[in-house]
Amino acid sequence: MIILKNINKTFRIAKRKSGFGQAFKALFSREYETVHALSDVSFTINDGEMIGYIGPNGAGKSTTLKIMCGVLTPDNGSCKIDGRTPWQDRIEHTKNIGVVFGQRSQLWWDVPVCDSFELIRDIYKVNKTEYRHNLDELVELLDLSELLKTPTRSLSLGQRMRCELAASLLHSPQTLFLDEPTIGLDAVSKIAVRQFIKKLNTERGTTVILTTHDMQDIEALTERILLIGKGRILLDGSLLELKKHFSTRKTVVFEYNGEVSKLCDGMTVTEQKEGRLIIELDPLICSVSTAIAHLSSQVEVLDISVSGISAEEMVAVLYKEYRI
Numbered sequence: 001m002i003i004l005k006n007i008n009k010t011f012r013i014a015k016r017k018s019g020f021g022q023a024f025k026a027l028f029s030r031e032y033e034t035v036h037a038l039s040d041v042s043f044t045i046n047d048g049e050m051i052g053y054i055g056p057n058g059a060g061k062s063t064t065l066k067i068m069c070g071v072l073t074p075d076n077g078s079c080k081i082d083g084r085t086p087w088q089d090r091i092e093h094t095k096n097i098g099v100v101f102g103q104r105s106q107l108w109w110d111v112p113v114c115d116s117f118e119l120i121r122d123i124y125k126v127n128k129t130e131y132r133h134n135l136d137e138l139v140e141l142l143d144l145s146e147l148l149k150t151p152t153r154s155l156s157l158g159q160r161m162r163c164e165l166a167a168s169l170l171h172s173p174q175t176l177f178l179d180e181p182t183i184g185l186d187a188v189s190k191i192a193v194r195q196f197i198k199k200l201n202t203e204r205g206t207t208v209i210l211t212t213h214d215m216q217d218i219e220a221l222t223e224r225i226l227l228i229g230k231g232r233i234l235l236d237g238s239l240l241e242l243k244k245h246f247s248t249r250k251t252v253v254f255e256y257n258g259e260v261s262k263l264c265d266g267m268t269v270t271e272q273k274e275g276r277l278i279i280e281l282d283p284l285i286c287s288v289s290t291a292i293a294h295l296s297s298q299v300e301v302l303d304i305s306v307s308g309i310s311a312e313e314m315v316a317v318l319y320k321e322y323r324i
């Protein structure tokens with residue numbers, strides 16, 4: 001279980017004006033400014049949950065993750081992960097977590113992937129049987145057999161990300177922190193990585209904390225989202241409930257034969273051509289079933305699809321609403 005209570009973190013940054021004269025002056029007297037990266041951040045995550053931790057650039061996501069991993073110490077507040085304080089019980093804590101930072105690598109650049117894995121086994125002191133079992137499973141699930149003998153520097157981004165995921169899981173951690181795990185991946189690799197994370201959560205019960213700007217990751221993986229903006233937690237809720245709350249309209253696409261002569265109140269046409277009609281519905285005025293009945297009475301309906309707000313649209317609304 002992860003419990004964060006009133007975590008604050010500030011960074012002190014040296015201010016420097018441009019120009020050689022100012023650079024020289026800064027050698028003798030420096031001015032500093034304080035950045036409040038996290039302000040009173042509190043939340044609880046239960047074992048086996050998969051959380052989407054979202055917010056705009058600079059909101060404080062990576063800082064929170066680094067505190068939870070024990071890399072950064074907060075100014076004050078408490079963080080307990082399975083009863084341990086990450087920055088105080090670092091060795092014991094590290095044995096129980098896996099971390100993937102999409103922009104950084106934990107693999108040794110010039111050595112074959114399998115050698116990096118062996119080094120990780122040594123660092124984490126994973127016993128041979130457990131290592132063999134985990135490696136076999138990960139090689140199969142992530143399709144790594146062709147990659148093990150390749151040096152990391154020769155891997156494509158998607159191949160490296162699959163190896164990074166495997167590296168973070170060789171010691172069977174109970175909690176996995178993922179910071180933008182699908183950044184820069186092509187569509188096929190993204191789907192493979194998402195499927196793997198989902199499987200890990202359902203089959204091994206691994207707790208997953210995922211930060212991403214890719215709302216398709218959120219849509220595919222998480223049921224609960226935590227929204228952070230300007231260092232403060234602004235919202236903590238179920239993705240489905242949020243979507244329902246923000247879904248003030250529905251989009252219905254009709255494929256049909258014939259002539260649509262009239263629409264009813266609450267329907268707005270966004271596109272109409274060659275037997276295809278896309279309408280936006282205001283559900284308070286016109287329900288989906290009313291719209292279907294109304295159009296079916298005029299034309300032969302061949303196909304219908306209904307969609308609500310996407311996670312992407314919802315997050316755009318949220319960011320606007322909270323002015324972050």
Ligand SMILES: Nc1ncnc2c1ncn2[C@@H]1O[C@H](COP(=O)(O)OP(=O)(O)OP(=O)(O)O)[C@@H](O)[C@H]1O
Pocket residue numbers: 011012013035036037055056057058059060061062063064
């Ligand atoms: N080491 C550091 N030194 C100084 N300021 C920092 C440091 N790390 C983070 N910050 C500042 O803290 C704030 C939060 O940064 P953080 O990296 O946590 O944001 P983020 O939500 O992960 O952003 P992104 O989505 O762009 O990765 C930012 O204003 C950032 O400039």
